[in-house]
Amino acid sequence: MKIETFALERWMTTYETKVAYDIAESGICPMTTADLLGIMPAEERERTLADLLNLPLGYSEAPGSLDLRSLLAATYENTGPEHILVTTGAIEANFLLLNVLLELGDHVVAVEPAYQQLGAVARAIGCEVTPWRLRPETGFRYDLEELEGLITSRTRLIVVNTPHNPTGAMLSDAELGRIYDLAVARGARLLSDEAYRWLEIPGGERLAAPIRNRGDAGISVGTLSKPFGLPGLRIGWMAAPADLVAACWAMRDYVSLSPGKLNDALAVLALRHRDRLVERTQSIVTQNLATAEAWFAAHADMVAWTPPRGGLLALLHYALDIPSLELANRLAEEYSVMLAPGSAFGLEHTLRIGIGQAPPIFATGLERTAACFADLRAAGVDLRPGADLAAAAPALVAGTSS
Ligand SMILES: Cc1ncc(COP(=O)(O)O)c(C=O)c1O
Missing domain, CATH: 3.40.640.10 (Type I PLP-dependent aspartate aminotransferase-like (Major domain))
Known part of the structure; x- marks a missing residue:
């Protein structure tokens, strides 16, 4: 079987173990084995740990x-x-x-x-x-x-x-x-x-x-x-x-x-x-959504997004006249921030953002992204002629039959 290159995976693996602020990730921030065992009552935890250690x-x-x-x-x-x-x-x-x-x-x-x-x-x-x-x-x-x-x-x-x-x-x-x-x-x-x-x-x-x-x-x-x-x-x-x-x-x-x-x-x-894990997830998503809403409002001249209706992912639309791959590479290499290039999905002038990261990392990742945008502007990168963020990122709407 001859298969096309998986553009996003190739890009993610270049940076995901190197950056400090990965806010492109598609999942909720990883648990450790200790976290997983930690959600159990003490007695169950000890029994479970012994079972795991003795598992052939x-x-x-x-x-x-x-x-x-x-x-x-x-x-x-x-x-x-x-x-x-x-x-x-x-x-x-x-x-x-x-x-x-x-x-x-x-x-x-x-x-x-x-x-x-x-x-x-x-x-x-x-x-x-x-x-x-x-x-x-x-x-x-x-x-x-x-x-x-x-x-x-x-x-x-x-x-x-x-x-x-x-x-x-x-x-x-x-x-x-x-x-x-x-x-x-x-x-x-x-x-x-x-x-x-x-x-x-x-x-x-x-x-x-x-x-x-x-x-x-x-x-x-x-x-x-x-x-x-x-x-x-x-x-x-x-x-x-x-x-x-x-x-x-x-x-x-x-x-x-x-x-x-x-x-x-x-x-x-x-x-x-599962219920305890869902609680953990919901708490992370609630915090990051609030951070994101405030950040997008504060930088509305430069970015807009379509908040997710479900899941963890959304597209960040930006007004700068720079291709998404170049911008994503610069963010990763110079600001240690990962936001995935929309070009991997055929959606230029967007970056994919994930709202599952640990809240302090998510917040700092957004701050550094804003700093990158400001630095690019100061270095003479223009806004795209006719870039209309409001039109580029309308609210997500329900389909025809709902
Ligand atoms: C829509 C979709 N399906 C499947 C996968 C694969 O997930 P995994 O193999 O980690 O279960 C991903 C991962 O990003 C995904 O976004």
Whole structure:
């Protein structure tokens, strides 16, 4: 398989271990193992620690431990452990699903812009991928009428991501249901990348129920990376019909075989204490949202954003006449700040910002970003002619049917 370069991942890996203020990250700031154990009552903590230290580090159950699959299955309706395959992050779940479901010449409709993997793997397989575009000028509205016109009798798969990376847009439950019905009516399947599940904006809209709950044409992909700050565990999963899970598992035999045993055990702990982890996440997001709102208001001549409706990501639009890659490189190299270049998503003059970082780091990262902008202005970088930040970053709006 020949596949295009994953632009964002290449860029992130250049800087992510080097900068002090990473405010581009797509997940909530990572927990330590001590943090995870620390949320348990003392007695449980001691018992758990002893169990972890004595866990034989042999190969684990290939599809993920029964404990982990049962806990995950319980987060969906009509789903048992046989419907879950634990994978090396959501990225492996997506990769396996796209490879098992698609063949050369198939037609796919995939949301765009997007986490690049969602379209790139299908293109590498030789599928015809029609983008379902979210456009800045419509506030990144999911236009369901447009989608209807993109699906043909040859469409095998529709790929969505909600809440959305990189815009923070979101499908309502009714919209996701309508897409499911469209897929079923045309004999297609619907792959819903739900990497940002459990990431409601505090006081904001409810997330749509996982697509798996609607029936066998819906495939949900999930992860512990984004909502719980556990990306280093590399634990993701798919929730899908048992035959599809079996086919993906058979393909995975050639790739990673099974999840890491210790990671599987830590994932079980995280899911058992999911409510406490969600509380931690909500507290971080609440603080960072307030910081961000104040910062955008203070620098409204230079920046604007579309706050996320769900998830952790949004686009920062800037007025300076400088390409996003050049700006992002300068921020990283000279200010130790990471904001991802919008060019990786085909959205020039934007930077992707994540609101999951530790609040003090997030606040300092924004201050340093403002300093960089001021320095660039002082050095003679102009504002883009006709740059209209208010028009570039309208409020995120709900789709047609919500
Ligand atoms: C939409 C989306 N899907 C999947 C992934 C992969 O996540 P992981 O492999 O860490 O679970 C990401 C990571 O950024 C993402 O944004």
